[in-house]
Amino acid sequence: MKDRIAPRRLLHEALLEHGADPVRARRTAVVVEGQAYSYAELLDRALRLAGALRQRGVQRGDRVAIYMDNTWPCAVAIFAVLLAGGAFMMVNPLTKSDKLGYMLDDSGARVLLSDGHIAQEFLPLLAARPALRVIASGKFPEGHAIEAFDVVTAAGAPLAAPSATIAPDLAALIYTSGSTGQPKGVMHTHQSMLFAAGSLIEYLRLGPDERILCALPLAFDYGLYQWLMAVQLGATLVLERSFAFPAQVFARMREFEVTVFPGVPTIFAMLLSAHRGEPLCFPGVTRVTNTAAALPDEQALRLREIFPQALIYKMYGLTECKRVCYLEPELLEAKPGSVGKAIPGTEVYLRSPAGGPVPPGEAGILHVRGPHVMLGYWNRPDLSAQMLRPGPLPGERVLCTHDWFRMDAEGFLYFVGRSDDIIKTRGEKVSPVEVENALHAIDGVHEAAVAGVPDELLGQAIRAWVVLQPGVALSPGQIRAQCMKRLENFMVPQQIVICAELPRTATGKVSRKALLEQLPG
Amino acid sequence: MPTEAASVEARVRHYILENLLFSDDGSELPNDASLLDRGIIDSTGVLEVVMFLEEAFGIRVKASEMLPENFDSVNNIVRFVERQRSVA
Numbered sequence: 164m165k166d167r168i169a170p171r172r173l174l175h176e177a178l179l180e181h182g183a184d185p186v187r188a189r190r191t192a193v194v195v196e197g198q199a200y201s202y203a204e205l206l207d208r209a210l211r212l213a214g215a216l217r218q219r220g221v222q223r224g225d226r227v228a229i230y231m232d233n234t235w236p237c238a239v240a241i242f243a244v245l246l247a248g249g250a251f252m253m254v255n256p257l258t259k260s261d262k263l264g265y266m267l268d269d270s271g272a273r274v275l276l277s278d279g280h281i282a283q284e285f286l287p288l289l290a291a292r293p294a295l296r297v298i299a300s301g302k303f304p305e306g307h308a309i310e311a312f313d314v315v316t317a318a319g320a321p322l323a324a325p326s327a328t329i330a331p332d333l334a335a336l337i338y339t340s341g342s343t344g345q346p347k348g349v350m351h352t353h354q355s356m357l358f359a360a361g362s363l364i365e366y367l368r369l370g371p372d373e374r375i376l377c378a379l380p381l382a383f384d385y386g387l388y389q390w391l392m393a394v395q396l397g398a399t400l401v402l403e404r405s406f407a408f409p410a411q412v413f414a415r416m417r418e419f420e421v422t423v424f425p426g427v428p429t430i431f432a433m434l435l436s437a438h439r440g441e442p443l444c445f446p447g448v449t450r451v452t453n454t455a456a457a458l459p460d461e462q463a464l465r466l467r468e469i470f471p472q473a474l475i476y477k478m479y480g481l482t483e484c485k486r487v488c489y490l491e492p493e494l495l496e497a498k499p500g501s502v503g504k505a506i507p508g509t510e511v512y513l514r515s516p517a518g519g520p521v522p523p524g525e526a527g528i529l530h531v532r533g534p535h536v537m538l539g540y541w542n543r544p545d546l547s548a549q550m551l552r553p554g555p556l557p558g559e560r561v562l563c564t565h566d567w568f569r570m571d572a573e574g575f576l577y578f579v580g581r582s583d584d585i586i587k588t589r590g591e592k593v594s595p596v597e598v599e600n601a602l603h604a605i606d607g608v609h610e611a612a613v614a615g616v617p618d619e620l621l622g623q624a625i626r627a628w629v630v631l632q633p634g635v636a637l638s639p640g641q642i643r644a645q646c647m648k649r650l651e652n653f654m655v656p657q658q659i660v661i662c663a664e665l666p667r668t669a670t671g672k673v674s675r676k677a678l679l680e681q682l683p684g
Numbered sequence: 685m686p687t688e689a690a691s692v693e694a695r696v697r698h699y700i701l702e703n704l705l706f707s708d709d710g711s712e713l714p715n716d717a718s719l720l721d722r723g724i725i726d727s728t729g730v731l732e733v734v735m736f737l738e739e740a741f742g743i744r745v746k747a748s749e750m751l752p753e754n755f756d757s758v759n760n761i762v763r764f765v766e767r768q769r770s771v772a
Contacts, residue, residue, distance in 0.1 A: 257723045280721040406727040407720055410750045433727065437747035589728060620728060644706035652723055655706075 172330040173353045174360075175209075175245040177395045182206030192393070193400045194419050195235045202397065205239065210321035212243035212298075212312075218319070219296045221273055223248035223326055226336060228272040230254040230263060230285065233381050233404045236300040236312045238390060240276045241381070245353075248326025249273075250333040252348065253382040257651040260284045262346070267292065269542060270336055270348055276312070279303030330354040336541050337384050339482040342583045344596030348541035349482045358534040359485040360391045362506045366489055367423070367450055367476065371397045375423040378403035378412050378430075383591075384482050385454055389425055406430050409437060416445060424448045424470065427455040427590030431462055432620055434469060443469045454478040454486070455590030456622045457578060460499045477502050479578060483537045483550055484562050487511060487529070488576050501575040509533025513570055514563075523572045526579045531562040584675060586615035588623050593654050595625075595675070601649040602627060605642060607635035612665050613656065614675040627656035628678055630664060637661075692741070693762045699736050700758065704729055715758040730755055737761070743768040 171177060181187040181202040188203040221227060227244045229251050231237035244251040252270050254263060256278065263284060267275065272295065277285055279301035286307060289297065300312035334356050336348035369375075375393050377400055379386035393400040401419045403412050416424070424445070426434070431453065437443060451466060451473045463475050474492035479502040481487065488511060490503030505511045513527030514520070521527030532554055539547030554561040567579035586593040595613040602611035609630045615623030631637055639659035646655045666677035693715070701707050704724050719725040725733065733755060734745045743765060754764040 257726075280718070281723075404720060407725055407730045408750050408752050408755065409727075410748045411752060413748075429728065433731070441747050443747075620731075640702060640706050647706055652726060652729070 171357060173245070173328055174334050174357055174391065175242050177397070178202070178206055178209065178242050181394075181397050187397050190397060191399045193235065193238050193390075193402055194415070195233075195238065195402045196404075197415065197418070198235075200235060205242065207321070208239045208316050209242040209246055211316045211319045212239055213246035213322040215298070215315045215319040216243060216247040216249065216274055217322060219274055221247050221249045223328060224333060225249045226252050226270040226272045227274045227276060228252045228254055228267055228270065229382075230256060230258065230275060230277040230281065231300070231381075232256045232278055233377065233386070233402050234278065234300060236276070236278075237381055238400070238402060239316070241387070241390065242394070245328075245334060246322055246326065248328050250335055252336040252338070253387060254338070255380055255382040255651060256281055257653070258284070259649055259651065260287050261649055264288045266338055266346065266348075267295065274298065282309075328353065330357070333538070337387075337482050340585065340592045340594040340597060341546065342585060342594060342596060343546070344594055344600050346597075347543050347546055350538040350541055351485075352538055355535050355537065356391065356485070358508065360388060360395050362508050362535065363388060363486060364392055364395060365507045367452065368474070369396055369398070369423065369450070373398040373423050374401055374419050374421045375399070376401045376403070376412070376416060376421045376425065378406045379425060379427070380405075384485060385425060385427070388485065389423075406433070409433065413443065416448070420447050421445070422448060423450045423452070424473070425452045428453065428458050428462070428622055429589045429620055431458060431466060435462060435465055438469055445470055446472050448473045450474050450476065452476040452478060454480055456587045457502075460495070463495060479576070481564060481566075483564070484531050484533070484535045486535070487531050487564070490575075498575050501571075501577050503576060504574055505531075505533070506535070509535060511576065513568060521570070523570055526567050526569050528582070529564045529566050529568045529576070531564060536560070536562045584614065586613075586623050586625055588615065588618075588621045588625060589653055590622070591653050593625060598625060598627065598646070598650065598654055598656060601646050601654075602629060602642070604649065605637070605645040607632050607637050608642070610665060610673070612673045612675055612678055614679055616658070616679070618657075621657075624658060625654065625656040626658040626660065628660045628662050628665060630662060692765050693758065695740060696758055696761050696765070699740070700724065700733070703732065703736070713758065718756050720752070720756055725755070733761070737765060741765050741769060
């Protein structure tokens with residue numbers, strides 16, 4: 164890209180550049196279910212959808228909900244919203260009706276983009292939200308005010324006038340589980356996201372010829388950034404709906420010669436287990452990345468059998484700043500257990516709970532400083548103030564992660580623990596309060612407490628302790644069935660323990676710590 | 685053998701309803717519905733199904749067989765089990 168003079172300030176400018184360049188426009192932007200789409204097609208569809216969004220009232224700064232599976236329409240939608248001047252809000256397609264309704268209301272989304280096959284979740288929400296415009300891909304039930312994605316993008320006129328968006332404008336709201344039980348929308352600007360994508364590209368040593376696999380949900384920021392990075396590079400994303408059918412993912416990796424494999428520990432554990440049965444080898448993969456939960460060193464080293472040519476990256480991050488740190492892959496053996504140092508262009512430091520400095524080797528609370536830090540939580544200045552603290556310069560704000568780390572004398576970071584009760588299962592953050600709220604909403608449940616317990620495959624499994632109302636008989640299966648109606652599948656407790664009462668602290672609060680101590684394994 | 689297929693189907697349906705849907709309402713599980721589309725299985729859910737099939741029907745599922753055409757609906761799973769049992 165030596166011919167470029169203008170700097171990129173907005174996330175979608177790269178797409179406009181690729182579309183305008185006769186060579187790059189023909190390159191494959193994304194492969195979905197084996198079908199390749201070029202940058203020219205991506206830009207064309209995205210501009211048509213952007214035009215349609217504008218016609219349906221989307222103005223600069225408006226939120227548009229993208230409640231979709233990993234599909235071509237979803238890949239288009241992300242850039243269409245940006246081109247129209249809006250901010251996209253990704254909603255995991257496993258989300259159930261009530262929570263989706265909460266997120267639509269909280270964000271004030273003007274348009275909902277979704278898939279027909281999850282219509283049963285969004286249809287019940289439409290009557291109470293007559294102003295919400297809905298565009299859905301695939302087949303959906305007739306008789307509702309839903310427009311078809313294909314019709315809208317094929318017939319519509321492309322966006323005529325570009326949006327007046329500037330870099331500090333909102334680009335995305337990314338909802339994340341919080342200890343309060345309600346998800347909160349992390350506000351990221353074009354500036355913070357473009358910076359983060361650039362920093363990741365730099366340390367992962369990525370170039371325009373990469374084929375990046377994404378079988379993680381695009382609704383998860385780890386998946387989303389694979390797409391954002393691919394477009395920044397003019398590279399190709401090989402998009403799969405999930406890892407549910409590994410043989411299909413493997414076949415696609417071979418067919419499209421994937422070079423970058425992003426995973427989470429649950430996926431790597433499955434890969435290693437499959438490898439023991441039938442040896443797997445992907446010599447074309449040159450980068451393997453892990454985040455969302457710690458990858459045990461022993462597993463990381465064994466991955467070299469499957470990916471003999473790959474640099475293996477251990478990383479740590481949180482949605483509030485996208486990524487915090489990574490370990491240089493050459494140091495995997497030299498720095499066991501470490502997640503490395505701050506990503507390029509940022510810095511990190513530890514502070515005691517009182518705010519004082521922390522000597523090397525001792526545990527402290529990790530703080531993050533850099534242009535990748537979020538603007539705050541949408542509509543939640545109180546929660547924003549807990550996470551964003553005064554920085555070294557007047558008016559500056561740094562991110563307090565509330566996670567405990569140690570830093571060795573050379574500045575390498577080691578994760579120690581979280582200071583809240585958030586559960587990490589399959590790499591997903593789950594709020595125990597959110598699960599407890601779902602349990603409390605069940606007829607016959609008197610009270611409930613939820614905590615994470617160690618699990619080989621999931622990292623943590625979710626265990627619920629439930630006290631039933633007198634005279635009520637509910638089986639664990641019936642309780643889980645009720646949970647399924649309200650919670651994403653990965654939030655439904657794997658283990659349910661019916662008990663007579665819950666242990667309490669001196670102040671009368673239910674003690675998760677006492678629950679974990681009183682039960683074996 | 686239709687009776688045997690019916691019993692495979694019944695056992696597969698019962699397993700999925702009880703362990704993945706936590707439901708006793710069979711209408712929630714059409715035999716031809718994509719389990720992935722409906723959010724019924726995911727990367728760990730499919731492993732649970734595989735473990736159940738191996739134990740219940742004495743078959744062995746290879747990683748290379750973990751494809752949507754074998755596992756993405758009740759019908760596909762039943763056909764897969766039938767094929768495995770006929771070659772066993």
